[in-house]
Amino acid sequence: MRMLHLALLAVLSSGCATVLSGTRQDLAFTSEPTSSTVVLGGAPAEILAKLQSVTEAKDFVVRLLASALPDDARQFLEALSPDELLTMLVAVLHPTAAMANTVDALGAMYARTPQLVRDVVTRTIFVAGAGSTPMTVNLKKGSEYAAISWAPGHRAKLLVVETRFNFVSLLNVFTLGLGFVVDALTGAWFSLHPNELSWQLPPLEAAPSPR
Numbered sequence: 531m532r533m534l535h536l537a538l539l540a541v542l543s544s545g546c547a548t549v550l551s552g553t554r555q556d557l558a559f560t561s562e563p564t565s566s567t568v569v570l571g572g573a574p575a576e577i578l579a580k581l582q583s584v585t586e587a588k589d590f591v592v593r594l595l596a597s598a599l600p601d602d603a604r605q606f607l608e609a610l611s612p613d614e615l616l617t618m619l620v621a622v623l624h625p626t627a628a629m630a631n632t633v634d635a636l637g638a639m640y641a642r643t644p645q646l647v648r649d650v651v652t653r654t655i656f657v658a659g660a661g662s663t664p665m666t667v668n669l670k671k672g673s674e675y676a677a678i679s680w681a682p683g684h685r686a687k688l689l690v691v692e693t694r695f696n697f698v699s700l701l702n703v704f705t706l707g708l709g710f711v712v713d714a715l716t717g718a719w720f721s722l723h724p725n726e727l728s729w730q731l732p733p734l735e736a737a738p739s740p741r
Contacts, residue, residue, distance in 0.1 A: 554670050557691060558726040561663040565681040565731055566629040568620055569667050569691075572656035578676035584686040587678060588612040591619075591655070598650045606644060613680050618643055620660045622651045627660035669722060677727065684731035692723050 559567055570578060578587050592615070596604040610618060620627050621640040629636065640648075658675055659667035669675060674693055680686035 554668050555722045555725075556666050556668050557722060557724075558666050559663050559677065559679075560726070560728045561679055561681075561687075562730045563681055563684065565663050565679040565684070566616070566620075567661065567663055567665065567677055567679040568616055568624070568627075568657060569659040569669070569675050569677045570619075570656065571658035571669070571673060571675050575656075575658075575676040576674050578678075578688065581688060584612045584678060584680070584688050587676070587688055588615050591615060595647070595650050595654060598654075599646060603644050603647050603650075606647060612686055614639065616678055616680060616686075618647075619651060619655060619657060622648045623655060623657040624660040629660065629662055671722060675722070679729065679731060681731050684733050687729055687731055689727055689729060691727070 559569075561567070577590060581587050581590060588610075592604075592607045595607060599607070607615070617629075617635050617639045620629060621636040622643060625636060625640065627636075658669055659665070661667075663679070669691070672693070675691040677689040677691060678686060679689065
C-alpha cells in the first residue's frame with residue numbers, strides 16, 4: 531500500500547506538459563537565399579524581440595556590452611557593422627558553427643576581438659544556436675528567442691520566436707493542480723511558436739551608377 535501511495539504521489543506531482551510534451555522543442559529555420567542565422571536567448575532576446583530592425587538590434591547589443599567596457603573596447607564595437615557584430619558574437623560564443631559565407635570570417639573576427647570584449651560577451655549574451663539555413667535548433671521552452679539572419683548582398687532580418695500557452699497543461703486538473711507548479715518551473719506550460727520559421731532576405735538596392 532505504501533508503494534501505491536508513493537506511485538500516486540509521483541503521478542500527481544508530475545507536470546502533464548513536462549511529461550507528455552517535454553521541456554525542449556525542435557524549431558526549423560529556412561531562408562531564401564541560404565543565410566547565416568544566429569538564435570539568441572535569455573534576457574537580451576526578450577528585448578531584441580521588441581525591436582524593429584537589425585540596426586536597432588546592433589545598437590542595443592552595443593549598449594548592453596559597452597557599460598562594462600573601457601573606451602577603446604567600446605569604440606571597437608561601435609565601429610562594427612551589424613553583420614560584423616553578429617559574426618563576432620558567433621565567433622566568441624559558438625565558434626564551431628558552420629555559417630554561410632562567413633566560415634573564414636569567424637576566425638579572423640575572433641582574432642580581431644579584444645580579450646576583454648570576449649569576456650564581457652561570454653558573461654552577457656546567450657547564443658542558443660547558430661548555423662546556416664536550413665537548420666534545426668533544439669530550444670528550451672519557457673522564454674522568447676530572437677533569430678537574426680544575414681547574407682552578403684541582402685538585407686538582414688530580425689525574427690521572433692514567441693511563447694504560446696501549452697494546452698496540454700490543462701490536463702493538470704486531473705492531478706489536483708499540483709502539476710501546474712512543475713510545468714511552470716520547467717517552462718513546459720509554454721510551447722514555442724511557430725515550429726518553423728521561413729523567410730526571404732530582400733536584396734540590397736544597387737547603388738546608382740555615376741553619370
